[in-house]
Amino acid sequence: MNQLANHSPWRSALQGVREAIPLLGGYIPVALSFGLVASQAGFSTLEATAISALIYAGASQFLFVGMIATGAPLWLVVALTLLINVRHVVYGPNLAGLLPRSRHWPWLMHGLTDQVFALALTRLPQLPDAKRFSWFVGASLLAWSAWIVGTTVGATAGEAFTARWPLLGEIMPFALPALFLTMVAPRFTNKRWAAAMGCAILTALGLTIAGWSNVAIPLAAACGALCFYMVKFETWRRTS
């Protein structure tokens, strides 16, 4: 009761902003790189920024500008961009029960990236219902803004930036695996979940090292799910 009385949408949004700050460690270097790559591929700063603001999906944006630069047919560029982003289909339903109904979702869901989904799925169940909408707005808007600003800076001064602080571009992205580890760790509650999570992590790692990072997330999650159900089957056989 007291918690609800003290609820302020601004305070909840600021909490979302604060808790999304670790995401920036991964977003800013990648956005800088994207801006740099796009400008080298012949896109203007405005065009690179527009791609980041509108498509807002890291891997597919690199593919988009890369394929355009090589002169690939536009229908193929669009088809592959959408194919890479198809993993997002699973994110929304997982959050549907955690967020209140609102007429703003059709545009707010634009901010549902891999990282925002991971953060939201971990944090939303721990927050009171009244805080969740504002928290999501704060967290997703910070991530989106950082992605856009990073792209603009990358397109205008990316080369000078990375030449001046080369190590920063290597250190900052480590914030992402560190953050995801703190989200995954609480799930290691029993052998079944530990096996499934371990399987998903190792499969994604292996696929990324092999150069299959674009399909690593859905494939690794599917392998983890397979492992989850198989471990259950074996346990059942032993106990029966």
Added chain:
Amino acid sequence: MSIELWLAVAVSAIGTLLMRVVPFLWMQRRLGSDTGINTMPQWLGILGPLMIAAVLGVSIVPVNPSAISWLATAIGLSITLLVWWRLRSLGWPVAAGVAAFGLVELVATL
């Protein structure tokens, strides 16, 4: 950019947005309806955390893979886990992990 290229950006953007918003709204409607299912399917609840695990696996690979960066990654993740184990929070474990990772990278360049 040509008109055709702007069109390609628009189609990619709208397509990606629809993939994010339509399943979300569809599930919210199902959860709230009297006739529909009022709980999320079990497989979906399992797939969510596994997606996060997969994102972790993808992000573990260092920007410039080398023996030093892999060592820094292993130390950084161990420190993150250790601090998380003590504090059970999100912020400090991440800060400690990044500091440890950065320290190893900096020491290696000396």
